[in-house]
Amino acid sequence: MSDDTAYQPPRVWRWERESGGQFASINRPVAGPTHDRELPVGQHPLQLYSLATPNGVKATIMLEELLALGHEGAEYEAWPIRIGEGEQFSSGFVAVNPNSKIPALMDHTTEPPIRVFESGAILLYLAETFGAFLPEDHAGRTETLNWLFWQMGAAPFVGGGFGHFYAYAPEPLEYPIDRYTMETKRQLDVLDRQLAERAYIAGNDYTIADMAIYPWYGLLVQGLLYDAGEFLAVDEYPNVQRWARRIAERPAVKRGRMVNRTWGERSEQLHERHSASDFETRTQDKM
Numbered sequence: 001m002s003d004d005t006a007y008q009p010p011r012v013w014r015w016e017r018e019s020g021g022q023f024a025s026i027n028r029p030v031a032g033p034t035h036d037r038e039l040p041v042g043q044h045p046l047q048l049y050s051l052a053t054p055n056g057v058k059a060t061i062m063l064e065e066l067l068a069l070g071h072e073g074a075e076y077e078a079w080p081i082r083i084g085e086g087e088q089f090s091s092g093f094v095a096v097n098p099n100s101k102i103p104a105l106m107d108h109t110t111e112p113p114i115r116v117f118e119s120g121a122i123l124l125y126l127a128e129t130f131g132a133f134l135p136e137d138h139a140g141r142t143e144t145l146n147w148l149f150w151q152m153g154a155a156p157f158v159g160g161g162f163g164h165f166y167a168y169a170p171e172p173l174e175y176p177i178d179r180y181t182m183e184t185k186r187q188l189d190v191l192d193r194q195l196a197e198r199a200y201i202a203g204n205d206y207t208i209a210d211m212a213i214y215p216w217y218g219l220l221v222q223g224l225l226y227d228a229g230e231f232l233a234v235d236e237y238p239n240v241q242r243w244a245r246r247i248a249e250r251p252a253v254k255r256g257r258m259v260n261r262t263w264g265e266r267s268e269q270l271h272e273r274h275s276a277s278d279f280e281t282r283t284q285d286k287m
Contacts, residue, residue: 051102191237268283
């Protein structure tokens with residue numbers, strides 16, 4: 001790019017036009033609601049407001065895993081928040097998550113109800129509430145939280161960086177694609193080395209670290225995220241591949257990935273989840 005066509009940042013940036021790309025209509029530099037709308041509330045104590053993005057399915061996988069263990073108190077309802085239509089900016093959703101990001105959870109077992117937002121916080125809250133998928137010993141708990149927070153800090157480079165510029169930006173640009181591809185592959189190598197002698201991320205037990213990491217990196221190496229498997233040469237990470245296949249076969253993971261899904265195969269879309277029977281009766285191919 002020649003000097004006369006290079007972008008020159010202004011002294012003070014102003015929001016004067018949409019940035020372009022698939023999500024341009026919902027990106028904005030201010031917080032707060034854009035419209036009034038109350039969130040629906042069903043009969044179960046746990047009310048989830050989400051969408052089946054990688055961050056969203058962390059919560060539904062966790063809830064389905066808890067139910068599979070027999071924790072009846074983890075029964076929940078999941079309501080779709082269509083982020084492409086700006087529903088995360090409703091007054092009701094902003095009251096649950098002032099950051100306007102899915103997923104968000106309301107726990108109505110207390111008065112007043114407790115709000116929980118950010119996917120990692122939801123996993124930790126549920127693990128502590130039900131005493132599951134988080135080791136009790138100090139060393140095991142710490143290692144699990146190490147990897148939970150690693151995912152929370154690392155994944156924005158994959159989603160907001162690599163995914164955005166590779167799949168969603170209005171035009172392909174070499175520098176950001178190269179920059180974030182390099183970082184994404186470095187992170188996959190971190191995981192591949194970690195999984196070389198372990199069945200799961202934090203050791204030999206399945207934990208919330210696996211639930212946090214699989215929807216991003218597991219789907220990525222399975223070619224199910226950004227259609228980027230070949231580009232990233234994901235076969236270079238055999239330990240992540242092995243781990244991802246193991247996680248993907250868990251029945252609760254299969255169910256969790258269906259909840260609040262509004263795209264793909266109709267038999268795998270469960271827009272709203274109100275009870276376990278919905279997986280048999282309310283998928284889009286049956287509605």
